[in-house]
Amino acid sequence: MNLIIRIGDIEPCSTVEGPGKRFTIWVQGCSIRCKGCWNKELWSFNGGIDFDVEELIKKILEYKNNIDGITLVGGEPLDQVEAILYLIKRVKEKNLSVMLYTGYTLEQINKDPLKWKAFKEADIVVYGPFIEEKKDLFLRWRGSSNQLIQVNNPRYEFINNTSDRINEVEIHMDENGEIKITGYPDKKFVEEVLKCLK
Amino acid sequence: MSTLTRTKICKNIRKVDLLKKAISELGLIFKEKGSRIIIPYKQTSLIFEKQTNYYVATFNNDFPELNQKLLEIEQKYDEIYKLYLDELKRKREALEREKILKNIIEQRKLEEEKAILEKEIRELEKIKKLEEKKLMQKIEETRNAIEERAKQSGFTVKRIERGNKQIIKLVRRL
Numbered sequence: 001m002n003l004i005i006r007i008g009d010i011e012p013c014s015t016v017e018g019p020g021k022r023f024t025i026w027v028q029g030c031s032i033r034c035k036g037c038w039n040k041e042l043w044s045f046n047g048g049i050d051f052d053v054e055e056l057i058k059k060i061l062e063y064k065n066n067i068d069g070i071t072l073v074g075g076e077p078l079d080q081v082e083a084i085l086y087l088i089k090r091v092k093e094k095n096l097s098v099m100l101y102t103g104y105t106l107e108q109i110n111k112d113p114l115k116w117k118a119f120k121e122a123d124i125v126v127y128g129p130f131i132e133e134k135k136d137l138f139l140r141w142r143g144s145s146n147q148l149i150q151v152n153n154p155r156y157e158f159i160n161n162t163s164d165r166i167n168e169v170e171i172h173m174d175e176n177g178e179i180k181i182t183g184y185p186d187k188k189f190v191e192e193v194l195k196c197l198k
Numbered sequence: 199m200s201t202l203t204r205t206k207i208c209k210n211i212r213k214v215d216l217l218k219k220a221i222s223e224l225g226l227i228f229k230e231k232g233s234r235i236i237i238p239y240k241q242t243s244l245i246f247e248k249q250t251n252y253y254v255a256t257f258n259n260d261f262p263e264l265n266q267k268l269l270e271i272e273q274k275y276d277e278i279y280k281l282y283l284d285e286l287k288r289k290r291e292a293l294e295r296e297k298i299l300k301n302i303i304e305q306r307k308l309e310e311e312k313a314i315l316e317k318e319i320r321e322l323e324k325i326k327k328l329e330e331k332k333l334m335q336k337i338e339e340t341r342n343a344i345e346e347r348a349k350q351s352g353f354t355v356k357r358i359e360r361g362n363k364q365i366i367k368l369v370r371r372l
Contacts (some may be wrong), residue, residue, distance in 0.1 A: 013360060015367060138372050165372035170354070171344060175362040177337050183368075191353050196343035 005056060005083040006047040008041070008075055009180075012063050014166040016183035018099035018124065018141060019156060024062050024096050027084075028086070030076035032103040036132030038143070040143035042075040053083050069097030069123065078102045081114045097123040097153065099141075103130065106148075119152030137184045138165040177198045202259035206268065209254040211275050216282060217246060220274035225269070239264060259352070339365065 009018075017024040026039065028048025041047065046093040060070055070091055075160035077084050077100060088098045095148075100122035102109065109115045109127065119125055126142055126149050134144040142149065151159050171193065179197065181190060211217050217235060221228050228237045234254075242258040244267060246353040257264040344353045345368060353368035 167370045167372075169348075169355075169368040171366040171368070173341060173364045173366070174339055175333075175337075177333055178342070179340075185368075189347070191350070192345050192347045196340050196347060 003053040003083045003086050004050045005053050005087065006045065006048050007051050007056070008039075010059075011172065011182060012059075013066060013178070014071070014170060015180055016123060016170045017071040017073060018069070022069055022071045022099065023063050023067050023096075023097060024071045024073060025056070027077045027080055028032040028102070029079055030074055030103070031079050032076050032129055034132075036101055036129040036135065039074065045079075048075075050060055053087055053090075056087065057094075057118065060091060060096070061094060064094065064096065067096065069099065070123075071099040071101070073101040074103075078104055078109070078112075078115045078118060079145060080116055080168065085114055085118045085121065088118060092121070092123075097155070099126070100123040101126045103128070104169055105129070119150070123151070124156050125150040125152070134198055137167045137186055140164060140166045140168065143184065204257055204259040204265070206255045207249075208253045208255050208268075208272055208275075210272065210279070211246070212251060213279070214248065215283075216275060216278050216357075217253065220271050220278050223278070224270055224274055227300075236266070239267075244268060249351075336362070 006028040007025060008024040011024045013021050014024045015021055018184055026042055028042055030037075031043035033043055037043070060067075067175070068086075072084060072087070084100075091098055098121070100118065102115075102119070102125065104115065105128055109119050119127070126147055127149040128144075131144045131146050134146050136142075136145050139145060150160055161166070164170045167184055169181065169185040169189070172180040172182070179193070181193060185193075214235070218228065221235070221237060226237050226292050230236070233248040237244040237246075239257075239261065241317050242261060242264070244255060244257045244264045246253045255268050257268065259265075261267075341364060345357075348355050348366070348368045352370045354370065356366055356367040358365040358371070
């Protein structure tokens, strides 16, 4: 039987969800539910749509020549750890890198062999819950200062050696005038963007 | 004097209406008895009787003039039958003409409907193009407004075109 993954959204080529250009997958469903979370619509396990993991891989490979890898964000990717682990392995076989976001702490990950395996298999992992009081928009690829980055692939070692304070946002506009904001915008800026749509 | 009854198969005579018409047109009187047509003559008669697909004529051979009458009836029948066929042909041709006319009318109606639909499609396409143009303008205006706000918030703005998608990449550093 094929593995199924529940997905909230996909952005085939993002430059703000990790190094380089990345096929970004927002998984649907989160059991951690951090206070002040930016993506509350991805909490419910009933939202989004089910994807056959093999179909998702096919979709990713359509963009293979234009991306450096994939980013798994949420929701909580490790709440669907079996599908995520399989997806990581298959994507890496195709010479694409994997960046994984999780709200679980290292201790929690350590207690679960599958989560631990996913943690070790991904090239880059951003881990730890989002803590609203520690929110900092200028931590590249992180939302709050307690979150840490684990680099498992020497190719991305530069991440540990950079102290850049950088805030990145991407606004995607399609031909129907629909807008999607990704990255790390502050609430006020999002409100201002929304005003521009009126 | 011997009496000889003579029977003749009238292969061409098939339609009783036309037979009766032929007899009448020759000024002869006839009566019908079942499927038989009887033309009385002196103390005898000339009888036509229907078989499966044709008529059989019977008469007393002692009256050779009856044979002559039969020949006249057959000839008259042939004439009437020919007229009958011509009439049928005319009717069929009239029906054909009517059918063709109906087809032409139907065709014209369809062509008119097609022309109306094509006109509607052209108008809708025109409206669609105008709406697309308006939407593109609106997208451009929105993009400019977003970029302006982003600059005011300290972002460096970069435009990226990807297929049908437009992406505004915003970066700011501390």
